[in-house]
Amino acid sequence: MRHFSASPIEMFASLWRNRELIKASAKREVLGRYRGSFLGLLWSFFNPLFMLAVYTFFFSVIFQARWGGGSGSKTEFALVLFAGLLVFNLFAECINRAPGLILSNPNYVKKVVFPLEILPFVGLLSALFHTLISLGVWLIAYAIFFGIPHLTVLYLPLVLLPFCLFIMGLSWALASFGVFLRDVSQFIGLLTTALMFLSPIFYPASAFPEDYRYILYLNPLTAVVEQTRDVLFWGKTPDFFMLGIYWIVTMGIAWLGFAWFQKTRKGFADVL
Template sequence: MRHFSATPREMLATLWRHRDLINASTKREVLGRYRGSSLGLLWSFFNPVFMLIIYTFVFSVVFKARWSGGGESKTEFALVLFSGLIVFNLFSECINRAPGLILSNVNYVKKVVFPLEILPFVAFLSALFHAAISLCVWLSAYVIFIGTPPITIFYLPLILIPFVMFIMGISWVLTSLGVYLRDAGQFVGILTAVLMFLSPVFYPITSLPESYRYLLYFNPLTLVIEQFRAVLYFGKAPYFSLLAVYWVATFFAAWLGFAWFQKTRKGFADVL
């Protein structure tokens, strides 16, 4: 039986070794989503624009919501809210797809020698493409209605890189579980719906009673959403001490997820 390495070095090396295949697969994934439509890739731009308009209307006009009870305009509230949604949507798209990745590519398991471990990363890059488009829409709206974005925007990689590692760790685990537990996809769908409302996407943490705020930080998305929003919109530097811990924790999360995938993949062909 073939041995699959599960070391941290192999986790990084396999992504580099198969970079051309990853690049080609990602392009096919992105273009395939809009194949046959009249507007094609333009839908990846219109979708976030449409959602930004909808959220602005619903929360600012219908619910007359304000982020901190201050005098922000409707547009400003929408930008704050949408910045949190960019992070959550990137996470949810990857996590919701993960349990079905092997099941939808059975031919790679049975007939072809294929590096199955790259499938979650291809799905992530596809989701990242749409997140990047959403971020471009957000920045355009910011420039039009407010002005030059804060210089703290350059801190974004420090926040997003460990978030990538966290997503990959979870994705590798769920991709494997999806083969053995066919109900995993249903459970994950419910979990992500719950996480949306348990994350500070539609409301600030300060809206909670102070004695309960710490509970929100048990949600792994809270730190990312708060820091992402702080550097992108509020012009605040991230909490470097928290980020340092987050970097270490997410690296181990990614490695453990990769190790789980490598150890369990031996049985994929038997189950499928």
């Protein structure tokens, strides 16, 4: 029986070794989503543009929502809100798909030579593509209404890279659990919906009741959402001490998820 290494080195070595396959698979997935549509890839630009307009209208016009500490303008609220949604949508797209990654590719399981461990990374790259398009829409909107974006935008990769490690760790674990426990996908759908409202996306963290604020900061999305807003909209440098801790923790989570996936993948074929 083939042995699958679960070492931290193998976690990165496999991604590098199969980089061409990952690149081709991610490209096929992105293009496949819009295959047959009239506008094709342009939908990846129009979707976030449409959602930005919808959120702006409903939250700043209908609900008269304003962001604490800012100018209170409708465009400010829309851009601050959308910055938080960039983070959440990246997380939700990957995590909601993770439990079905192996189930939807049974043919790959039977191919001993196929590196199943790359499937979560392919999904992450596809989600990152749409996140970058949404970020482009955000930057254009910011430039139109507020001028040249802050140079702190350049810090965004430092904020999102450890977040991607966190997503990968969860995706590896959920891809494995999804094979053996088919209810996982239903549970994850409920969980991501709850996390959306328990994250400071539609409101500032200061608006959360103080007695329950610790729940907000137990949410792994909270720190990323706030740091993303700081570097994108408020022009603040990230908290490097917190980011350092976050990098260490997410590296551990990524490796644990990868190790669990490697240890359990021998049983995938028996279940499928």
